[in-house]
Amino acid sequence: MVPLCLAATACSRAADEDTLGRVRAGGTLRVALTTANPPWNFLDGAARPVGYDVDVAREVARRIGVRRVTFIGADFASFVGGIRADRFDVVIAGQSVTAKRRREVDFSRPYALNGVAVFVRRGDRSISGVKDLAGKRVAVSEGTVQAEFARDRVRDAKVKTYRNATLVLTDLSWGRADAALVSRFQGIYLAAEKGLAITPVGPVWRTYPLSMSFRKHSPAFRHALDTAISDMIGDGTLSAISRRWLGGLDMAAELRGLPPDPAARPSARP
Secondary structure (H helix, E strand, O other), rough: OOOOOOHHHHHHHHHHHHHHHHHHOOOOOEEOOOOEEOEEEEEEOOEEEHHHHHHHHHHHHHHHHEEEEEEOOHHHHHHHHHHHHHOOOOOEEEEEEEEHHOOOOOOOOOEEEEEEEEEEEOOOOOOHHHOOOOOOEEEOOOHOOOOOHHHOOOOOOOEEEEEEEHHHHHHOOOOOOOOOOOEEHHHHHHHHHHHEEEEEEEEEEEEEEEEEOOOOOOOHHHHHHHHHHHHHHHHHHHHHHHHHOOOOOOOOHHOOOOOOOHHHOOOOOO
Protein backbone atom coordinates (compact mmCIF):
# COMPACT_ATOMS: atom_id res chain seq x y z
CA MET A 1 0.00 0.00 0.00
CA VAL A 2 1.31 3.47 -0.86
CA PRO A 3 1.47 5.60 2.31
CA LEU A 4 -0.52 8.79 2.41
CA CYS A 5 1.05 12.17 3.14
CA LEU A 6 0.75 12.21 6.91
CA ALA A 7 2.03 15.76 7.40
CA ALA A 8 1.73 19.03 5.55
CA THR A 9 5.50 19.23 5.21
CA ALA A 10 5.65 15.84 3.51
CA CYS A 11 2.92 16.86 1.07
CA SER A 12 4.75 20.11 0.37
CA ARG A 13 7.96 18.25 -0.41
CA ALA A 14 6.12 15.88 -2.75
CA ALA A 15 4.46 18.77 -4.58
CA ASP A 16 7.75 20.59 -4.89
CA GLU A 17 9.57 17.55 -6.25
CA ASP A 18 6.78 17.20 -8.80
CA THR A 19 7.32 20.82 -9.93
CA LEU A 20 11.03 21.63 -10.00
CA GLY A 21 12.14 18.00 -10.20
CA ARG A 22 9.66 17.16 -12.94
CA VAL A 23 10.49 20.09 -15.21
CA ARG A 24 14.19 19.39 -14.85
CA ALA A 25 13.75 15.69 -15.48
CA GLY A 26 11.47 16.26 -18.45
CA GLY A 27 13.58 19.10 -19.81
CA THR A 28 10.56 21.29 -20.59
CA LEU A 29 9.02 24.26 -18.80
CA ARG A 30 5.36 24.89 -19.72
CA VAL A 31 4.76 28.63 -19.63
CA ALA A 32 1.32 30.23 -19.91
CA LEU A 33 0.82 33.63 -21.51
CA THR A 34 -1.87 35.40 -23.51
CA THR A 35 0.08 35.77 -26.80
CA ALA A 36 -1.88 38.98 -27.41
CA ASN A 37 -0.54 41.61 -25.00
CA PRO A 38 2.34 43.38 -26.75
CA PRO A 39 5.01 44.33 -25.90
CA TRP A 40 4.80 41.90 -22.97
CA ASN A 41 3.91 38.86 -25.08
CA PHE A 42 2.43 38.38 -28.55
CA LEU A 43 2.84 36.43 -31.80
CA ASP A 44 5.16 37.64 -34.55
CA GLY A 45 4.53 37.34 -38.28
CA ALA A 46 5.51 33.67 -38.19
CA ALA A 47 3.11 32.98 -35.27
CA ARG A 48 6.00 32.59 -32.82
CA PRO A 49 5.68 33.97 -29.26
CA VAL A 50 7.85 37.05 -28.72
CA GLY A 51 8.07 39.93 -26.25
CA TYR A 52 9.39 40.80 -22.83
CA ASP A 53 7.69 37.87 -21.05
CA VAL A 54 8.93 35.41 -23.69
CA ASP A 55 12.57 36.50 -23.40
CA VAL A 56 12.35 36.43 -19.61
CA ALA A 57 10.77 32.94 -19.65
CA ARG A 58 13.49 31.49 -21.87
CA GLU A 59 16.25 32.97 -19.75
CA VAL A 60 14.65 31.81 -16.50
CA ALA A 61 14.26 28.28 -17.88
CA ARG A 62 17.93 28.17 -18.81
CA ARG A 63 18.97 29.37 -15.37
CA ILE A 64 16.87 26.82 -13.48
CA GLY A 65 18.27 24.00 -15.58
CA VAL A 66 15.49 23.35 -18.11
CA ARG A 67 16.39 22.98 -21.79
CA ARG A 68 13.09 23.75 -23.54
CA VAL A 69 10.17 26.13 -23.08
CA THR A 70 6.68 25.37 -24.35
CA PHE A 71 4.41 28.40 -24.50
CA ILE A 72 0.70 27.80 -23.92
CA GLY A 73 -1.89 30.39 -24.85
CA ALA A 74 -4.43 31.24 -22.15
CA ASP A 75 -5.95 34.37 -20.61
CA PHE A 76 -6.05 36.11 -17.25
CA ALA A 77 -9.38 34.56 -16.33
CA SER A 78 -7.98 31.03 -16.72
CA PHE A 79 -4.42 31.39 -15.44
CA VAL A 80 -5.09 30.39 -11.83
CA GLY A 81 -7.33 27.47 -12.80
CA GLY A 82 -4.76 26.30 -15.33
CA ILE A 83 -2.03 26.19 -12.70
CA ARG A 84 -4.24 24.24 -10.33
CA ALA A 85 -5.25 21.81 -13.10
CA ASP A 86 -1.59 21.29 -14.10
CA ARG A 87 -2.11 22.64 -17.63
CA PHE A 88 1.13 24.58 -17.25
CA ASP A 89 3.98 24.94 -14.76
CA VAL A 90 4.20 28.70 -14.47
CA VAL A 91 2.41 31.84 -15.67
CA ILE A 92 4.73 34.55 -17.00
CA ALA A 93 2.23 37.00 -18.40
CA GLY A 94 2.11 40.19 -16.37
CA GLN A 95 0.11 38.98 -13.37
CA SER A 96 -0.11 41.16 -10.30
CA VAL A 97 -0.22 39.65 -6.81
CA THR A 98 -3.59 39.87 -5.10
CA ALA A 99 -4.89 38.31 -1.91
CA LYS A 100 -7.49 36.35 -3.88
CA ARG A 101 -4.88 34.84 -6.20
CA ARG A 102 -2.49 34.08 -3.36
CA ARG A 103 -5.10 31.85 -1.77
CA GLU A 104 -4.83 29.51 -4.77
CA VAL A 105 -1.32 29.89 -6.23
CA ASP A 106 2.10 31.12 -5.15
CA PHE A 107 4.16 33.91 -6.68
CA SER A 108 7.79 34.67 -7.42
CA ARG A 109 9.54 37.90 -6.63
CA PRO A 110 8.64 40.69 -9.13
CA TYR A 111 10.14 40.48 -12.60
CA ALA A 112 8.52 43.69 -13.91
CA LEU A 113 6.55 46.78 -12.95
CA ASN A 114 3.48 47.83 -14.87
CA GLY A 115 1.75 51.17 -15.05
CA VAL A 116 -1.95 51.12 -15.92
CA ALA A 117 -3.43 54.12 -17.70
CA VAL A 118 -6.81 55.29 -18.94
CA PHE A 119 -7.04 55.26 -22.74
CA VAL A 120 -9.67 57.03 -24.82
CA ARG A 121 -10.29 57.62 -28.51
CA ARG A 122 -8.13 60.39 -29.91
CA GLY A 123 -9.93 63.72 -29.68
CA ASP A 124 -12.27 62.67 -26.84
CA ARG A 125 -12.00 65.38 -24.19
CA SER A 126 -14.84 64.15 -21.97
CA ILE A 127 -12.56 61.80 -20.01
CA SER A 128 -9.32 62.96 -18.42
CA GLY A 129 -8.75 60.17 -15.90
CA VAL A 130 -10.31 57.53 -13.65
CA LYS A 131 -12.54 60.12 -11.97
CA ASP A 132 -14.49 60.57 -15.23
CA LEU A 133 -15.34 56.89 -15.78
CA ALA A 134 -18.61 56.84 -13.83
CA GLY A 135 -21.44 55.69 -16.07
CA LYS A 136 -19.10 55.07 -19.01
CA ARG A 137 -18.48 51.96 -21.10
CA VAL A 138 -15.16 50.78 -19.70
CA ALA A 139 -13.20 48.12 -21.59
CA VAL A 140 -10.89 45.78 -19.63
CA SER A 141 -9.28 42.36 -19.92
CA GLU A 142 -11.26 39.75 -17.98
CA GLY A 143 -9.55 38.39 -14.87
CA THR A 144 -7.37 41.46 -14.26
CA VAL A 145 -7.28 43.85 -11.32
CA GLN A 146 -8.51 46.51 -13.75
CA ALA A 147 -11.67 44.47 -14.33
CA GLU A 148 -12.22 44.13 -10.57
CA PHE A 149 -11.72 47.85 -10.10
CA ALA A 150 -14.14 48.79 -12.86
CA ARG A 151 -16.84 46.48 -11.48
CA ASP A 152 -16.38 47.30 -7.79
CA ARG A 153 -15.24 50.91 -7.69
CA VAL A 154 -16.50 52.79 -10.74
CA ARG A 155 -20.06 53.95 -10.16
CA ASP A 156 -22.57 52.76 -12.77
CA ALA A 157 -19.80 51.66 -15.13
CA LYS A 158 -20.85 49.53 -18.09
CA VAL A 159 -17.93 47.12 -17.92
CA LYS A 160 -16.98 45.39 -21.17
CA THR A 161 -14.57 42.47 -20.82
CA TYR A 162 -12.25 40.93 -23.39
CA ARG A 163 -9.68 38.13 -23.51
CA ASN A 164 -6.71 40.47 -23.99
CA ALA A 165 -5.59 44.07 -24.36
CA THR A 166 -5.42 43.91 -28.16
CA LEU A 167 -9.17 43.28 -28.32
CA VAL A 168 -9.81 45.89 -25.61
CA LEU A 169 -8.03 48.66 -27.46
CA THR A 170 -9.26 47.70 -30.91
CA ASP A 171 -12.87 47.95 -29.75
CA LEU A 172 -12.11 51.26 -28.05
CA SER A 173 -10.70 52.62 -31.31
CA TRP A 174 -13.91 51.54 -33.10
CA GLY A 175 -16.06 53.44 -30.60
CA ARG A 176 -17.54 50.37 -28.93
CA ALA A 177 -16.24 51.57 -25.54
CA ASP A 178 -15.71 55.00 -24.05
CA ALA A 179 -12.46 54.21 -22.23
CA ALA A 180 -10.08 51.38 -21.44
CA LEU A 181 -7.89 50.51 -18.48
CA VAL A 182 -4.74 48.78 -19.75
CA SER A 183 -0.97 48.84 -19.45
CA ARG A 184 0.43 52.14 -20.67
CA PHE A 185 3.20 50.18 -22.46
CA GLN A 186 0.60 48.07 -24.26
CA GLY A 187 -1.58 50.98 -25.29
CA ILE A 188 1.23 53.07 -26.71
CA TYR A 189 2.75 50.06 -28.48
CA LEU A 190 -0.52 48.93 -30.04
CA ALA A 191 -1.51 52.45 -31.07
CA ALA A 192 1.75 52.74 -33.02
CA GLU A 193 1.87 49.19 -34.42
CA LYS A 194 -1.79 48.90 -35.46
CA GLY A 195 -2.57 52.53 -36.19
CA LEU A 196 -5.23 52.75 -33.49
CA ALA A 197 -6.65 56.22 -32.90
CA ILE A 198 -6.34 56.03 -29.12
CA THR A 199 -4.36 57.95 -26.54
CA PRO A 200 -3.63 57.79 -22.80
CA VAL A 201 -5.11 60.56 -20.65
CA GLY A 202 -4.03 61.82 -17.27
CA PRO A 203 -1.17 60.37 -15.23
CA VAL A 204 -0.47 56.66 -14.86
CA TRP A 205 -3.41 55.45 -12.81
CA ARG A 206 -1.60 52.78 -10.83
CA THR A 207 1.81 51.09 -10.87
CA TYR A 208 2.17 47.60 -9.47
CA PRO A 209 4.69 44.73 -9.55
CA LEU A 210 4.22 41.74 -11.83
CA SER A 211 5.20 38.24 -10.70
CA MET A 212 5.25 34.66 -11.95
CA SER A 213 2.59 32.33 -10.52
CA PHE A 214 2.86 28.59 -9.95
CA ARG A 215 1.47 25.75 -7.85
CA LYS A 216 1.38 26.25 -4.09
CA HIS A 217 3.75 24.39 -1.76
CA SER A 218 6.67 24.50 -4.19
CA PRO A 219 9.45 26.15 -2.13
CA ALA A 220 12.37 24.83 -4.19
CA PHE A 221 10.72 25.88 -7.45
CA ARG A 222 10.01 29.31 -6.00
CA HIS A 223 13.60 29.62 -4.77
CA ALA A 224 14.91 28.67 -8.21
CA LEU A 225 12.69 31.29 -9.91
CA ASP A 226 13.56 34.00 -7.37
CA THR A 227 17.27 33.30 -7.71
CA ALA A 228 17.09 33.44 -11.50
CA ILE A 229 15.19 36.75 -11.44
CA SER A 230 17.53 38.27 -8.85
CA ASP A 231 20.57 37.25 -10.89
CA MET A 232 19.03 38.70 -14.05
CA ILE A 233 18.45 42.00 -12.24
CA GLY A 234 22.03 42.01 -10.94
CA ASP A 235 23.93 41.01 -14.09
CA GLY A 236 22.21 43.28 -16.60
CA THR A 237 20.17 40.63 -18.41
CA LEU A 238 16.80 42.09 -17.40
CA SER A 239 17.99 45.57 -18.35
CA ALA A 240 18.84 44.36 -21.86
CA ILE A 241 15.51 42.55 -22.30
CA SER A 242 13.47 45.51 -21.12
CA ARG A 243 15.38 48.02 -23.25
CA ARG A 244 14.58 45.88 -26.28
CA TRP A 245 10.84 45.64 -25.66
CA LEU A 246 9.85 48.52 -23.38
CA GLY A 247 11.04 51.58 -25.22
CA GLY A 248 14.47 51.75 -23.63
CA LEU A 249 13.24 51.38 -20.04
CA ASP A 250 15.69 49.75 -17.62
CA MET A 251 13.39 47.39 -15.70
CA ALA A 252 16.19 46.20 -13.42
CA ALA A 253 16.63 49.74 -12.12
CA GLU A 254 12.86 49.96 -11.55
CA LEU A 255 12.83 46.72 -9.53
CA ARG A 256 15.81 47.33 -7.26
CA GLY A 257 14.66 47.97 -3.71
CA LEU A 258 11.31 46.18 -4.01
CA PRO A 259 10.76 43.52 -1.34
CA PRO A 260 11.22 40.05 -2.90
CA ASP A 261 8.43 38.38 -0.90
CA PRO A 262 4.97 38.87 -2.47
CA ALA A 263 3.41 38.86 1.02
CA ALA A 264 5.51 41.92 1.94
CA ARG A 265 4.29 44.00 -0.99
CA PRO A 266 1.28 46.33 -0.97
CA SER A 267 -1.84 44.86 -2.55
CA ALA A 268 -2.22 45.59 -6.25
CA ARG A 269 -5.93 46.09 -5.76
CA PRO A 270 -6.88 49.78 -6.04
